[in-house]
Amino acid sequence: GKNEYDLLVIGGGSGGLACAKEAAQFGRKVAVMDYVEPSPQGTSWGIGGTCVNVGCIPKKLMHQAALLGSALKDAQRYGWNISQPVHHTWSVMAQGVQNYVKSLNWGHRVQLQEKKVKYFNIKGRFSDPHTVRGLTKAGKETVVTADNIVIATGGRPKYPVHVAGALEYGITSDDLFWLKESPGKTLPNFILYVSLECAGFLTGIGLDTTVMMRSVPLRGFDQASHLSKKKQFFFTTQQQMASLVTEHMESYGTKFLKRCFPTKVEKLKNNRLQVTWKNADLDREETDSFDTVMWAVGRAPDTKTLNLEAVGVKTNSETGKIIVDASEATSVPHIYAVGDITEGRPELTPTAIAAGKLLAQRLFGQSSELMDYDNVPTTVFTPLEYGCVGLSEEAAVQRHGSDNIEVYHAYYKPLEFTVAERDATQCYMKMVCLREREQRILGLHFIGPNAGEVIQGFALGIKCGATYPQMMKTVGIHPTCAEEVTKLHITKRSGLDATVTGC
Amino acid sequence: SVQAHKEEDGPQKTMEVNRFTPVPASYDYDLIVIGGGSGGLAAAKEAAKYEKKVMVLDFVTPTPQGSSWGLGGTCVNVGCIPKKLMHQAALLGQALQDSRKFGWQFTEEVKHNWMTMTESVQNYIGSLNWGYRVALRDTKVTYENAYGEFVGPHTIKATNKKGIEKLYTAERFIIATGERPRYLGIPGDKEYCISSDDLFSLPYCPGKTLVVGASYVALECAGFLAGLGLDVTVMVRSILLRGFDQDMANRIGEYMKEHGVNFIRKFVPIKVERVEEGTPGILKVTAKSTAGEQIIEGEYNTVLLAIGRDPCTRKIGLDKVGVNINEKTGKIPVNDAEQTNVPYIYAIGDILQDKLELTPVAIQAGRLLVRRLYAGATTKCDYVNVPTTVFTPLEYGACGYSEETAVEKFGEENIEVYHSHFWPLEWTVPSRDNNKCYAKIICNIQDNERVIGFHVLGPNAGEVTQGFAAAIKCGLTKEQLDSTVGIHPVCAEV
Numbered sequence: 001g002k003n004e005y006d007l008l009v010i011g012g013g014s015g016g017l018a019c020a021k022e023a024a025q026f027g028r029k030v031a032v033m034d035y036v037e038p039s040p041q042g043t044s045w046g047i048g049g050t051c052v053n054v055g056c057i058p059k060k061l062m063h064q065a066a067l068l069g070s071a072l073k074d075a076q077r078y079g080w081n082i083s084q085p086v087h088h089t090w091s092v093m094a095q096g097v098q099n100y101v102k103s104l105n106w107g108h109r110v111q112l113q114e115k116k117v118k119y120f121n122i123k124g125r126f127s128d129p130h131t132v133r134g135l136t137k138a139g140k141e142t143v144v145t146a147d148n149i150v151i152a153t154g155g156r157p158k159y160p161v162h163v164a165g166a167l168e169y170g171i172t173s174d175d176l177f178w179l180k181e182s183p184g185k186t187l188p189n190f191i192l193y194v195s196l197e198c199a200g201f202l203t204g205i206g207l208d209t210t211v212m213m214r215s216v217p218l219r220g221f222d223q224a225s226h227l228s229k230k231k232q233f234f235f236t237t238q239q240q241m242a243s244l245v246t247e248h249m250e251s252y253g254t255k256f257l258k259r260c261f262p263t264k265v266e267k268l269k270n271n272r273l274q275v276t277w278k279n280a281d282l283d284r285e286e287t288d289s290f291d292t293v294m295w296a297v298g299r300a301p302d303t304k305t306l307n308l309e310a311v312g313v314k315t316n317s318e319t320g321k322i323i324v325d326a327s328e329a330t331s332v333p334h335i336y337a338v339g340d341i342t343e344g345r346p347e348l349t350p351t352a353i354a355a356g357k358l359l360a361q362r363l364f365g366q367s368s369e370l371m372d373y374d375n376v377p378t379t380v381f382t383p384l385e386y387g388c389v390g391l392s393e394e395a396a397v398q399r400h401g402s403d404n405i406e407v408y409h410a411y412y413k414p415l416e417f418t419v420a421e422r423d424a425t426q427c428y429m430k431m432v433c434l435r436e437r438e439q440r441i442l443g444l445h446f447i448g449p450n451a452g453e454v455i456q457g458f459a460l461g462i463k464c465g466a467t468y469p470q471m472m473k474t475v476g477i478h479p480t481c482a483e484e485v486t487k488l489h490i491t492k493r494s495g496l497d498a499t500v501t502g503c
Numbered sequence: 504s505v506q507a508h509k510e511e512d513g514p515q516k517t518m519e520v521n522r523f524t525p526v527p528a529s530y531d532y533d534l535i536v537i538g539g540g541s542g543g544l545a546a547a548k549e550a551a552k553y554e555k556k557v558m559v560l561d562f563v564t565p566t567p568q569g570s571s572w573g574l575g576g577t578c579v580n581v582g583c584i585p586k587k588l589m590h591q592a593a594l595l596g597q598a599l600q601d602s603r604k605f606g607w608q609f610t611e612e613v614k615h616n617w618m619t620m621t622e623s624v625q626n627y628i629g630s631l632n633w634g635y636r637v638a639l640r641d642t643k644v645t646y647e648n649a650y651g652e653f654v655g656p657h658t659i660k661a662t663n664k665k666g667i668e669k670l671y672t673a674e675r676f677i678i679a680t681g682e683r684p685r686y687l688g689i690p691g692d693k694e695y696c697i698s699s700d701d702l703f704s705l706p707y708c709p710g711k712t713l714v715v716g717a718s719y720v721a722l723e724c725a726g727f728l729a730g731l732g733l734d735v736t737v738m739v740r741s742i743l744l745r746g747f748d749q750d751m752a753n754r755i756g757e758y759m760k761e762h763g764v765n766f767i768r769k770f771v772p773i774k775v776e777r778v779e780e781g782t783p784g785i786l787k788v789t790a791k792s793t794a795g796e797q798i799i800e801g802e803y804n805t806v807l808l809a810i811g812r813d814p815c816t817r818k819i820g821l822d823k824v825g826v827n828i829n830e831k832t833g834k835i836p837v838n839d840a841e842q843t844n845v846p847y848i849y850a851i852g853d854i855l856q857d858k859l860e861l862t863p864v865a866i867q868a869g870r871l872l873v874r875r876l877y878a879g880a881t882t883k884c885d886y887v888n889v890p891t892t893v894f895t896p897l898e899y900g901a902c903g904y905s906e907e908t909a910v911e912k913f914g915e916e917n918i919e920v921y922h923s924h925f926w927p928l929e930w931t932v933p934s935r936d937n938n939k940c941y942a943k944i945i946c947n948i949q950d951n952e953r954v955i956g957f958h959v960l961g962p963n964a965g966e967v968t969q970g971f972a973a974a975i976k977c978g979l980t981k982e983q984l985d986s987t988v989g990i991h992p993v994c995a996e997v
Contacts, residue, residue: 093606457970
């Protein structure tokens with residue numbers, strides 16, 4: 001018989017909702033299925049996916065809370081008389097953040113309604129290529145059929161299951177943002193930027209935070225082996241930038257336990273947690289107690305319960321992610337996938353949204369435009385932010401050879417740090433260019449305040465094929481941090497001091 | 504420049520120097536730069552790289568109130584730098600308010616101490632003055648703290664603070680004397696009013712302030728003074744931010760009004776009197792309507808004049824060497840190589856006619872000019888699509904055409920304006936305005952929807968705008984803009 005819907009989207013996150021809403025614009029009959037399996041600690045949330053509920057949004061807001069803590073310190077130097085000491089109350093912040101997130105959940109529900117997209121709060125699984133079944137919370141079975149199905153179920157944090165007590169006593173980012181009470185003395189176990197960002201803002205609001213990492217920041221393929229080749233480059237080769245970021249965090253108060261890996265987590269009588277780990281450098285076991293242990297050891301694609309095998313959707317055997325082609329099509333006709341669930345794509349909200357929209361336009365809007373995954377800008381919101389677009393230095397060297405690459409770089413000091421007497425040692429930027437002919441810019445990397453705001457416009461430039469001469473022709477805006485990009489002229493090759501001096 | 508060699512009577516005789524330059528005897532210097540500001544210092548340091556013998560003359564005539572400052576020019580001492588720092592102080596005041604909603608707790612009332620801030624700012628500026636002195640010394644540029652003026656072809660007279668005069672000759676000159684604030688020419692203006700030249704080193708809190716003017720200087724100063732908790736009124740003769748996109752200008756004004764700045768529109772002061780002595784004292788301002796006969800009066804602790812700036816070109820002997828200036832404005836017209844009508848005399852920076860009054864432009868022009876003079880370069884300064892930012896409480900970044908100018912130049916039917924309000928994520932939790940931040944791009948439909956104007960109103964507008972300016976320089980089109988993925992969550996992704 002005829003399928004009930006033109007499009008069914010499984011997963012109401014950044015990619016899924018963007019795709020569904022776009023398809024609805026073309027007057028199609030669209031349904032969205034969204035379901036949040038509670039975390040092992042019991043945390044759950046509304047529609048909107050990772051970004052809105054347990055990702056970008058609450059992360060940036062808590063990052064802002066931490067930045068405001070620094071602003072309070074700066075303010076005194078700028079003449080504001082604030083009585084010391086200043087305290088931070090987790091629950092006030094958490095409530096503010098959670099209320100805002102809930103307003104976004106609400107906003108999405110309203111939008112779906114306005115666009116006449118049917119919303120099912122059920123956990124779906126495929127029974128055939130055009131049919132998805134699921135049980136509502138109340139236990140009622142629902143069957144949905146559709147001509148086209150888009151899988152956008154995203155990912156969930158992994159647990160280090162080989163560590164005793166990890167699952168019972170540890171939390172993840174899924175839980176952190178919904179804690180009603182302060183996490184206290186926290187140990188985020190590190191692999192990716194998630195851990196650094198969380199450790200960063202936890203330190204910023206005054207909590208005793210320690211980051212434990214298996215090896216020195218982002219070095220070594222073992223930590224990145226579950227990532228695609230493309231992402232491996234990004235993470236394993238950003239050594240210079242990563243070490244600047246973590247150096248800053250260390251000077252800012254975050255403790256780092258390098259080359260350590262946890263062996264067990266136990267609960268103490270006073271409800272605190274005892275963590276035991278192996279210190280690889282000293283070759284001995286160490287232990288300490290914490291209020292909270294947070295795991296940030298990577299995210300796993302949420303495909304287990306979809307029953308993909310039954311319909312033949314192929315996944316990558318190593319990562320578990322769904323394999324798609326340039327048009328987001330899976331191995332099964334009429335079944336597509338977008339967002340974090342797809343193999344070889346950046347795990348970012350804006351790319352999921354863009355890909356979802358373009359997919360809907362191709363399916364229902366007679367468009368043939370494919371998603372361009374090149375030169376996607378990103379930002380890591382650590383206390384000192386890191387924004388980048390294009391190739392890392394190492395990737396550029398690998399692709400073109402070090403003789404054909406020129407790296408311009410500079411250490412600079414944001415004007416606002418001067419009166420505040422803040423340390424700008426790690427404020428740094430570098431531009432990776434081709435050496436020959438028009439000297440096209442391959443990549444731009446910036447560490448400093450408001451890194452995202454700085455990088456965004458330059459990403460546009462790179463999309464337009466910006467060259468080094470064009471950058472030099474662009475007049476700077478004074479006084480900003482971003483203007484230093486237009487003034488980069490010291491090369492790494494020259495070995496000269498790259499510190500910016502005066503106006 | 505063409506140099507015709509001819510026997511001449513001597514340097515004292517005034518002659519048509521654009522055709523009859525004297526035989527170059529050996530000059531004291533290859534290059535003398537008059538004015539040690541952004542443009543002047545950049546040019547001097549660049550010339551020193553090519554082993555030229557360079558001198559910089561810099562002198563600050565004290566303000567009517569007696570303020571003065573060191574080497575570095577307007578930007579460093581009484582412009583961009585102290586302005587941005589005080590703007591930052593005001594932003595931090597706002598941050599304090601926000602931080603409570605983000606969980607930070609401290610006493611209810613937080614006051615601002617003007618002296619603490621000003622001292623820190625002045626200390627930083629002092630370090631920059633010092634840095635410049637050292638940089639000049641290290642690059643072997645001769646620096647004299649003396650007032651330079653032309654007395655004849657290739658000859659300049661330098662008068663120092665003590666009145667001692669010296670003569671110097673040079674093969675070439677660069678005039679980079681910049682500007683100083685204009686006064687109203689009404690009773691009491693010089694005696695009682697201050698300008699931006701005085702504000703940043705004011706040794707007492709200005710208190711209840713009247714800012715006269717609607718320039719970006721006026722709005723930026725009014726903005727941060729209000730942000731520090733002071734009672735601020737802005738008296739505007741006609742429109743805000745003349746020359747800027749008026750839609751954006753009005754939004755800036757609205758925001759300032761909603762955040763506590765009072766505006767008196769269509770009035771000009773006609774008299775300023777002192778009612779009470781003190782630091783600050785109390786001043787009485789009488790103002791007249793521009794639209795009728797109405798007269799109003801008001802009392803303020805401080806009156807800050809920000810009605811414009813005049814080039815320092817009237818008293819530097821330009822007539823002695825025949826350099827043309829625009830008699831009305833005092834600005835110097837130059838060709839696209841920054842050359843005046845006198846071939847060996849160049850000019851850069853704020854004093855140029857029809858050019859933007861910005862530090863980075865002056866620096867760029869100065870450097871490129873020197874490279875052309877001494878390093879065989881040919882690149883000229885690119886004055887097109889220069890980005891700027893106005894650091895009002897709600898910052899405004901722009902690059903390219905304003906909407907009005909685009910309509911005028913291309914015709915309304917040939918341009919498309921894409922626009923959007925946005926709510927910075929950081930403003931959500933503290934419940935700050937959700938419909939004030941705004942961005943628009945202006946595209947030329949006939950040229951592949953090329954982006955010809957970019958405007959953004961919001962936090963960190965300068966940081967946001969810089970990259971877009973680079974992209975516009977690369978010929979950004981709407982399609983390319985659409986296909987660029989945003990960074991999330993930041994304001995710039997809008």
